Amino acid sequence: MTTAIETSGPSIPTTEPTKRRHVLRRLLSSRGPSNVVLGIIAILWLVPTVSLIIISLRPEADFSVSGWWKVLFSPTSLTFSNYRVLFGQGFVAGGLLDSLMTSLEITVPATLLVVFFACFAGHSLVFGRWRGRDVVFLTIVGLMVVPVQVALIPVVQFYHELGNLFGLNPYGTIPGVIIFHVAFGLPFGIFLMRNFMSGIPKDLLEAARMEGAGEWKVFYRIVLPLALPALASLAIFQFIWVWNDLLVALVFLGGNAHTPLTIFLYDQNRELQANYWIISTGAIVSVVVPLIVFFSFQRYFVRGVLAGAVK
Amino acid sequence: MSESTINVKMRTNGHRSWFRQHAVSLAFLAPAAIWMLFVVIYPTIDTFRLSLFNESATRFLGLTNYKTVFSTDTILTAFRNNVIWVLIFPFFVTTFGLIFAVLSERIRWSTAFKALIVMPIVFSTTASALVWATIFDNSPQIGAVNAAVLAVSDWFNAPGAYPVSTTAGQTVGGLIGSNGHLKQNSSIVSNSSARAGGTIDIGMEDVSPTTLALLKAQDAVKPQPISGAIDGVVWRAFSPTELTNKTDVLPGELGLPLLRLSLVNSQGATVSTTTTTTTGQYEFSNVGKGSYHVELVSSNFSSGFTGVSWLGGSSLTPVSGLGQTEQALLSVPLADMAMIITYLWIWAGFAMVLIGAGLASLNREVLEAARIDGAKEWQVFRKVTVPMLAPVLAVVFVTMIINVLKVFDIVLNMASGSSVNATPTLAVEIYNDGFTGGVHSGVSSAIAVILFLLVVPAMIMNLKRIKGV
Numbered sequence: 001m002t003t004a005i006e007t008s009g010p011s012i013p014t015t016e017p018t019k020r021r022h023v024l025r026r027l028l029s030s031r032g033p034s035n036v037v038l039g040i041i042a043i044l045w046l047v048p049t050v051s052l053i054i055i056s057l058r059p060e061a062d063f064s065v066s067g068w069w070k071v072l073f074s075p076t077s078l079t080f081s082n083y084r085v086l087f088g089q090g091f092v093a094g095g096l097l098d099s100l101m102t103s104l105e106i107t108v109p110a111t112l113l114v115v116f117f118a119c120f121a122g123h124s125l126v127f128g129r130w131r132g133r134d135v136v137f138l139t140i141v142g143l144m145v146v147p148v149q150v151a152l153i154p155v156v157q158f159y160h161e162l163g164n165l166f167g168l169n170p171y172g173t174i175p176g177v178i179i180f181h182v183a184f185g186l187p188f189g190i191f192l193m194r195n196f197m198s199g200i201p202k203d204l205l206e207a208a209r210m211e212g213a214g215e216w217k218v219f220y221r222i223v224l225p226l227a228l229p230a231l232a233s234l235a236i237f238q239f240i241w242v243w244n245d246l247l248v249a250l251v252f253l254g255g256n257a258h259t260p261l262t263i264f265l266y267d268q269n270r271e272l273q274a275n276y277w278i279i280s281t282g283a284i285v286s287v288v289v290p291l292i293v294f295f296s297f298q299r300y301f302v303r304g305v306l307a308g309a310v311k
Numbered sequence: 312m313s314e315s316t317i318n319v320k321m322r323t324n325g326h327r328s329w330f331r332q333h334a335v336s337l338a339f340l341a342p343a344a345i346w347m348l349f350v351v352i353y354p355t356i357d358t359f360r361l362s363l364f365n366e367s368a369t370r371f372l373g374l375t376n377y378k379t380v381f382s383t384d385t386i387l388t389a390f391r392n393n394v395i396w397v398l399i400f401p402f403f404v405t406t407f408g409l410i411f412a413v414l415s416e417r418i419r420w421s422t423a424f425k426a427l428i429v430m431p432i433v434f435s436t437t438a439s440a441l442v443w444a445t446i447f448d449n450s451p452q453i454g455a456v457n458a459a460v461l462a463v464s465d466w467f468n469a470p471g472a473y474p475v476s477t478t479a480g481q482t483v484g485g486l487i488g489s490n491g492h493l494k495q496n497s498s499i500v501s502n503s504s505a506r507a508g509g510t511i512d513i514g515m516e517d518v519s520p521t522t523l524a525l526l527k528a529q530d531a532v533k534p535q536p537i538s539g540a541i542d543g544v545v546w547r548a549f550s551p552t553e554l555t556n557k558t559d560v561l562p563g564e565l566g567l568p569l570l571r572l573s574l575v576n577s578q579g580a581t582v583s584t585t586t587t588t589t590t591g592q593y594e595f596s597n598v599g600k601g602s603y604h605v606e607l608v609s610s611n612f613s614s615g616f617t618g619v620s621w622l623g624g625s626s627l628t629p630v631s632g633l634g635q636t637e638q639a640l641l642s643v644p645l646a647d648m649a650m651i652i653t654y655l656w657i658w659a660g661f662a663m664v665l666i667g668a669g670l671a672s673l674n675r676e677v678l679e680a681a682r683i684d685g686a687k688e689w690q691v692f693r694k695v696t697v698p699m700l701a702p703v704l705a706v707v708f709v710t711m712i713i714n715v716l717k718v719f720d721i722v723l724n725m726a727s728g729s730s731v732n733a734t735p736t737l738a739v740e741i742y743n744d745g746f747t748g749g750v751h752s753g754v755s756s757a758i759a760v761i762l763f764l765l766v767v768p769a770m771i772m773n774l775k776r777i778k779g780v
Contacts, residue, residue, distance in 0.1 A: 034417040041411070042427050048442045048656065049430070051455065055445065064450065067458050121343035128336030130329070136340070141777050143351055145770045147717045149741045150759045153361060153752045154354035157368070183350030186343050215335040244435035246720045247738075251746055262437045262720075269441055269724060276445065283438040290433040298426065305432075305664050 052287075055280040056082055063276045082281040093257040096282055099264035102174070103286070106249070106260055107242045110178045114185040114238045115231055121186070122193030122227070123219050127205055137194060143187040148180075152251050155180060159252075170252075177252045181245070185238045192237075192307050196230035197223060233304035236297050240290045261286040355763065362756035376757035384639040386758065388733065389740040391640055395647050396718055396736065401711040404655055405704055408662025412670050413692065415663070425667070429660035436657065440724035443653040447621035447725075457618045472526060472569045473518060474614035481517075483612045488514035488548035489557040497609035500575065507598040508538045511605045514548030514557045515567060523547065523565050531566035531591045541603060542594040545570055545587055566591020573606040574598070581606070621649045624729035646730035650721050658714070662707045669703030670696070706776075713769045716762060737762050 054068040057078040071077060086096040125133050159176055163169025170176030200223060208218050224231075246262040253259050259267075265286065268279050294301055330337070365372055380386050411428060415421040431439060448454030451461040475481045484493040490513050491499045501511045512533065531546030545567045548557040567587060574583040574595045582603070587593045595603075626642035633641065673696070681695045697704075719738040726734040735743065737758055745755030 034414045038411075038414055038418055038424055042424055045427055045431075045656065047455065048439070048446060051446065052438075052442045064453055066452055067455065069455065069458070117343040117346065120339040124336045124339035128333060128339070130333040130336060136344075138774055138777070140347070141774055142770050143347060145713055145766045145773065146351060146355055147738070147759075147762055147766060149717065149719075149738050150358050150763045151351060151354035152741070153745055153750060153756055153759070154357035155350055156750055157357075157752075158349070158354065179346075180350060183346050186347050187351070190343060215339070219339070240433050244433075244437070246435070246437050246723070247742065250742070254746070262435050265435075265437050265441060266724060269444075279441050280445075283441055286438050287434050290435075291430070294430070294433040295426075301433075302429075302664055305429075305661060306668055 052280055052283055054078070055276060056284045058082075058277075060275070060277040082277045086278065086281055094259070094264070094267075096261075096264065096278075096285060098258055099261045099282075100285060102258045103243060103260040103262075103289075105174055106177050106181070107239055110181040110185065110242045111235055111239045113178070113182045114189045115235050117182070118186060118189030118193045118234060119224065119227065119231065120219075121190045122197045123223050125190070125194045126197040126200070127202070127218070127223070137190075140187045140190050144191060146184075146187075148184055148248060151180075151184075152248075156251065172253065172256055174253070174258070177249055180248050180252060181242045184248075185241065189234050189238065192230055192234050192304070193227060195307065197227055200226050229300065229303070232297060232300040233307065236293055236301050237304040239293060240301075243286075243290055358756045358759050358763070361752040362760045364753055366751040366753045368752045372753070376753045379754050380757050380761065383754075384635050385732070385735065386740055386744075386754075387636065387639040389735045389737045389758075391642075392644075392647060392722075392734060392736045393716060393718075395643060396651065396715045397712055399648075400651050400654060400715045401708050403651075404658050404662050404711050405666075405707050407655060407659040408666045408707060409697075409700070409704065411659065411663040412667040413696070415667070416670065425660070425663065428663055431657045432660050434657070436720035437724050439653060439657050440650075440721045443649070443656070444622060444725050444727070447649045449618040449620050449623075451618055454618070454621075456621060460619060469610075469613075471571075471611040471613045473522060473567070473611050475612040476614050476617070483609070485517050486515050486612070488516040490514060491607070494606065497612065499607040501605045504577075504602040504604050505541050506602050507541065507600075508536055509541055510534070510536050511541065511543040512560065513543070513545045513605065513607070515545060516548060516557070518547050518567065523567070526568045527589055528565040528568050528591070529589045530562070531560050531564050533560050534592050534594070537594065537596070539598065540594055540596040541574065541598050541605070542592065543605065544591045545572075545593070545607070546591045571608045571611050573608050575604045575606050576601055577603075584608075620645070620729075622646045622725060622727055622730055624733040626733075642733070644730060644733040646726060646734050650725050650734065653725065654715075654718070654721055658711065662711070665707050666700060666703055669700050673699050709769050709772055713766050716765050 051068050054071050055063065057080065058068065058071065059077070059079060059081065062077070089095045089097065091098050091101065125137050156171060159169055159171040163171070170179055204222055205218050208222055213221070243260075244262065245260075246266060249260050249263050250266070253263065261282065265279060265282050268275060268282065361368055362376055363372060363374070364370060411424075415424050418424065445453060446455050447457075449457065451457040473486070475483050475486070483497055483499065487493070487499055490502050490511070492502055494500045499513070501513055503511055505511050510533075528547075531544050533544050534542045536542065544560060546560055547565045547567060548560075550556065550561040550564055553561060566589065568589045568591065570587040570591075570593075572585050572587065572593050572595075573581040574585075576582050582599070583595050585593050585595055593605075623646065625645050626638075627645055627648070628641060628643045630638050630642045677699070678691055678695055681691045686694070717738050718736050719742070722734050722736055722739050723742075741755050741758045741762065744758065745751055
């Protein structure tokens, strides 16, 4: 499951069909129609993204007067003023920049913690010699499909309980969101790391152990460097998953002054007079970060998708 | 060989406990294990307990919450929506993924194409939902879909120059100022009649000044009678100084341009048609014998296409005459379809990547053999490729069922106004019941337990698959 997949397979030689009865059959038998069909699909697929970009670049007043597609005939009316206004507000609570920061404050630790702990756990499950590893692993695989909704209420109560016992209630705080995201990121993370590490030859570790290397040294000298590709896949996947989460943030941060971008957008949309210039500009900002991650590490992302078919 | 060394080691260190022997390895697992134990496993089990208690988790109720779940219309609506999603979405997303994956093997720019299709997965569902909400907007000035429908519908049913919006409470009859009456609720006929050489003037009310400005209306002028013709003026009988005078054309009152008029004989048949000028004047020349009325035809007031409410609460299935519960179970909201289309846009790339990987690992020799045996491309696709891809297609299908059972963000962000009560899914109900206006654990937990049980078959399937790895 974790092998890298090349995006373009070997091309299929086509034979000239003698009779053409079926449309799909025709599509499948020569290259020309494929180009046309996929060209149309590609354009359709681009429409929402293009519209979002244009709406964010149009003056506020234009939104309800004429469709964004009118700009395609007169591109001169585009302006960056929406971005200037929203970024000009600075780091006010509930503003765009503040939400961007909050998103980062949640996503970066939640990603790093999952990557670290999943690596450790993967190492233990693959190279440990204790019995019951398989049972633990299968339990973790089972946990992968548990919907977050199932755990929300008990975790909220658990957080309040922590507050009563230790005076530290994570509810309504950024650490509270991070704790939840890490917990639900771990099953997939461990699954990914364990599967990848299974491919590391055990002899390599035995040799190191024979020379007296401790478990920790074996881990960071041998296993960790070899597991880097899987680690990258996991990091990207977890980053995008946490960055784009709305539900967990709503439950644990709903009333907080500082909220991530998804809540910023959700709140703006729920206003009686929804301001589309704010929504579109905010949506672009929220999309740019994962897009950068995606295009920089596309190969690892695809690998993560292939491994994560069960999430 | 390494196994035997371990055994030797274990025997020599026989006095050490199991735990001490594996302490380091267990310590590697511990942080993740403890974390999951407290925040995934324990809460999941606790939800089962909470579902048997009241809303503040203080009193044991038995299965009462489950009874509530199955007898509350809003929750039944959520079940119905999940069924709609599960029946429609996984099938289409798998089909799209298959088509994209197969066709993209035949183009040179497949890398770019795949990147483009996959891109929406990295967008937040919230952002995607909001973009698509504008695409599906009611107003053809905002929503691209309705703009496209408008362009087509104008071809068949162009709006008149003076559209009357019945939804805004306007009526054609409300436009009559003087010398006119309503005919079959949609056109206006003059009260007075005329013979050749006569005039008929019609006063109108409640015509919007913006419409007139748009049509470049000028001050109304009463024309001179012309022999052999019937002429006159249609004007906006509204003067700020003489509010009650609706019969005379006063200075400053505007003519109604571009009105389509018919000359109607005493039998009620149309004998001639014309259009008013910018001053509201018209002229029917060469009029025959007899007396005639002038009719302002209904197409003048047609509002044409005003937009489909894609995200509204309207149902695709007939629901009139059904009770609340039947409606909750049987209606199929149009908004669900709009959301499913949005979700297809997001997830088709995922299906394409998985199926594409399966395709790349297919044994090409089998495909070649089929071709050499004379199989047509379509036959190869249907009889060889699809059956060989079946395991991958099943994985995509099941993954998408799990995904759709949990669908949340898109509904919360796209439902608006009338569709808020028509579109919730189980995940949305868990949130609404559990977290709006304080935490209420009972019913929300019961729904969560049901959602959990719904994903258990998928869980078992995964375990079976992975045990083989």
